[in-house]
Amino acid sequence: MRHLLAIEQLSREEIEAILDRSESFAEVGRRDIKKVPTLRGRTVVSLFYESSTRTSSSFELAAKRLSADLVSVKAAGSSVEKGESLKDTVATLSAYDPAAIVIRHPHAGAAQMVAGWTSAAVVNAGDGKHEHPSQALLDVFTLRRRLDSLDGKRIWIVGDVLHSRVARSNLIAFQRMGAQVTVCGPPTLIPREIEALGCEVSHSLDRLGEADVVYALRMQQERMSESFVPSIREYAARFQIGSRRLGPRQLLMHPGPVNRGVELSGEVIDSPQSLIGEQVAAGLVVRMAILYELLAGGERPEPVDDDGVAEHPTPIGQPA
Amino acid sequence: MSLAEVLDMRSGEGANAILRGARVLDPAAGIDGVHDVVIRDGRIAELAPPGAGLAAGAEEVEAGGLHAFPGFFDPHVHLRTPGQEHKEDIETGTRAAAAGGYCGILAMANAVPPVCTAADIGALRERARAEASVPVGFLATVTGGMRGEELTEMVDLREAGAVGFSDDGLPIVSARIMRRALQYQRLCGGTLALHEEDPELSGEGAMHEGAVSAALGITGIPSVSESTAIARDAALAAYEGGRIHVQHLSAAESVETVRSAKAAGVHLSAEVTPHHLCLTDEAVRSLDPGRFKMNPPLRAEGDRQALIEGLRQGTIECIATDHAPHTAEEKEVPFEQAAMGVTGLETAFAAIHTDLVLPGTLELGLVIERMAGGAAPFGFERPSLAPGSEANVALCDLSAEWTAGEDGYESRSLNSWCAGRRLRGRVLMTLAGGQIAYRLRTFSLGVAR
Numbered sequence: 001m002r003h004l005l006a007i008e009q010l011s012r013e014e015i016e017a018i019l020d021r022s023e024s025f026a027e028v029g030r031r032d033i034k035k036v037p038t039l040r041g042r043t044v045v046s047l048f049y050e051s052s053t054r055t056s057s058s059f060e061l062a063a064k065r066l067s068a069d070l071v072s073v074k075a076a077g078s079s080v081e082k083g084e085s086l087k088d089t090v091a092t093l094s095a096y097d098p099a100a101i102v103i104r105h106p107h108a109g110a111a112q113m114v115a116g117w118t119s120a121a122v123v124n125a126g127d128g129k130h131e132h133p134s135q136a137l138l139d140v141f142t143l144r145r146r147l148d149s150l151d152g153k154r155i156w157i158v159g160d161v162l163h164s165r166v167a168r169s170n171l172i173a174f175q176r177m178g179a180q181v182t183v184c185g186p187p188t189l190i191p192r193e194i195e196a197l198g199c200e201v202s203h204s205l206d207r208l209g210e211a212d213v214v215y216a217l218r219m220q221q222e223r224m225s226e227s228f229v230p231s232i233r234e235y236a237a238r239f240q241i242g243s244r245r246l247g248p249r250q251l252l253m254h255p256g257p258v259n260r261g262v263e264l265s266g267e268v269i270d271s272p273q274s275l276i277g278e279q280v281a282a283g284l285v286v287r288m289a290i291l292y293e294l295l296a297g298g299e300r301p302e303p304v305d306d307d308g309v310a311e312h313p314t315p316i317g318q319p320a
Numbered sequence: 321m322s323l324a325e326v327l328d329m330r331s332g333e334g335a336n337a338i339l340r341g342a343r344v345l346d347p348a349a350g351i352d353g354v355h356d357v358v359i360r361d362g363r364i365a366e367l368a369p370p371g372a373g374l375a376a377g378a379e380e381v382e383a384g385g386l387h388a389f390p391g392f393f394d395p396h397v398h399l400r401t402p403g404q405e406h407k408e409d410i411e412t413g414t415r416a417a418a419a420g421g422y423c424g425i426l427a428m429a430n431a432v433p434p435v436c437t438a439a440d441i442g443a444l445r446e447r448a449r450a451e452a453s454v455p456v457g458f459l460a461t462v463t464g465g466m467r468g469e470e471l472t473e474m475v476d477l478r479e480a481g482a483v484g485f486s487d488d489g490l491p492i493v494s495a496r497i498m499r500r501a502l503q504y505q506r507l508c509g510g511t512l513a514l515h516e517e518d519p520e521l522s523g524e525g526a527m528h529e530g531a532v533s534a535a536l537g538i539t540g541i542p543s544v545s546e547s548t549a550i551a552r553d554a555a556l557a558a559y560e561g562g563r564i565h566v567q568h569l570s571a572a573e574s575v576e577t578v579r580s581a582k583a584a585g586v587h588l589s590a591e592v593t594p595h596h597l598c599l600t601d602e603a604v605r606s607l608d609p610g611r612f613k614m615n616p617p618l619r620a621e622g623d624r625q626a627l628i629e630g631l632r633q634g635t636i637e638c639i640a641t642d643h644a645p646h647t648a649e650e651k652e653v654p655f656e657q658a659a660m661g662v663t664g665l666e667t668a669f670a671a672i673h674t675d676l677v678l679p680g681t682l683e684l685g686l687v688i689e690r691m692a693g694g695a696a697p698f699g700f701e702r703p704s705l706a707p708g709s710e711a712n713v714a715l716c717d718l719s720a721e722w723t724a725g726e727d728g729y730e731s732r733s734l735n736s737w738c739a740g741r742r743l744r745g746r747v748l749m750t751l752a753g754g755q756i757a758y759r760l761r762t763f764s765l766g767v768a769r
Binding site: 087130194 | 529530531533534535536537538539540542607649652653654655656657
């Protein structure tokens, strides 16, 4: 794996390899010393053109846990605000000879373009409404831990599918791991011809009971002014996942941040069925695994002593 | 009247040449055979039996195994002049046209600023008479500044030589303004060439709305954004007795709308681009805006098939490139942010020959007829190889293989939808408006006897 640009480009085996690697980092995370020397002396650039809390912080912490040097660039307050093109920004940052560039951008295909302009490994941390592959991987990781396998499981993705990169990446990832996916929402928020991706489409929650997992998406207030829904109140009445709609054996997921009382009721967020907290925790280890697979693939992580020297430094520099 | 008489080009000597033993194909003139094409003083003097044509004083071209077609006519080119000469100008754009076998082109008015006044038209025509390799005609905008609010001085513009009117690049949103333009057309003549799109439906769309846009998460432009606009303007044209030309059809619904409007007696014509005939939205999966982002967008396979069938049936009478040069900076950005448009003059014939003629989808003769079919909707004489006609010839080697862009482009811009593609069939030489407008560098002429 040279870059992580889209789930679409990963086979089931490649997804499983990242999940297995994530498990070993989860084990590292239970040790006193959570840091491994794998990427010591190498640089990871985090380049975020959109605001982000969990994705940027978990990628940055993942890079630090792997002992990489981290350069974090946010569009606000940077040369981007002065009109520098993406190509020039990437050229500038590439001068630091980074091993990886993690990029979040408001437009589809940005990460792929960056991959053509740099020798660094490129990680797509979200490109427009297109893909968010690390989110899909952490969601599959979270589910696999709970369910052992996604084979034959039914997963409903509910809400604003049209504007959601998470929906697209997860739809592909869940299916690739053997699950059956239904997307559900009002017709205005379901992309035309999405069935071509292999999922079913529902415009009501009537059959939600068949789902093993309910994956709710964030519903943004501005969808009302854009007339995608008549009102948030009506949307919530028809599509909110609340305790009356969620059965006791169904698992609940959400990529965050949640609009409490819109797509999810307060009580289901805090219920034992909710995996939302586990998703966030998984974000760190899965993103460590992604960086590891791209930059050091094939080697096992080892803990380091407090002085930062491992007994057997992990060979680096030869991507698998 | 011949193209050189009604359009503008650089003055020069009429060609004296003989295309020796060419396979001459001009279905509209009923010509299909091997002849010596004798060109004297810029006109087709005779189609002589092979070897019989007298070459005294003429350049002799060994054309055995080559095809001579009537020159192509492109009613839809962006020459980016005035204002964006860094993308294209009259000299480079007409050279690109000549390299593609074109003997006449029409330039759209969406320059910066738009071509809105008689003085603008006069200045462009003067430059064309100094710089153009092939006859070129200039359209003026329908509305002032392309703002869609008030009509340009259409009568004055026609008198200054505007060959027609178009706000291409933007639709005419107001039905009231569209109706007024059709009414005024009765006074000034000139075809109204229409970019049909309902911006309310297109919104922020950057590609065709369908399975591929669903997969890519890029906002789609629905087919009905085009077809509903055509339906409105066809109804207005019928009501006012106007004459409209529908530009760059892209959707199956649009072909059907044009077909039924024609059946109802509306005076309308339609064009389709080579890229809409050869590609679908599947190409957009590459997320490469340089080659695959344009408006209207590449649509689904069913749309492409409907366009091919419409071209075959004559619902669509001509192929137009919508040659739209853009800078690298405007294309080296993520797909949704990139400028819309691709260049196509230099590859139009080769691409259609490769993708549609060689596999047997379209007959060569039909393609040749449609490649020159853009003249008639604007009232110009169809390029012809019949003796007595002005010399407008595209001499092609149908077996030549080449890669688009391998030797650069005549166009100033690089955003060819064919860039890097292997093509079969190449224009070796073009005569336009009676003059030799182009010859491929590696194609040498024989010595005059």
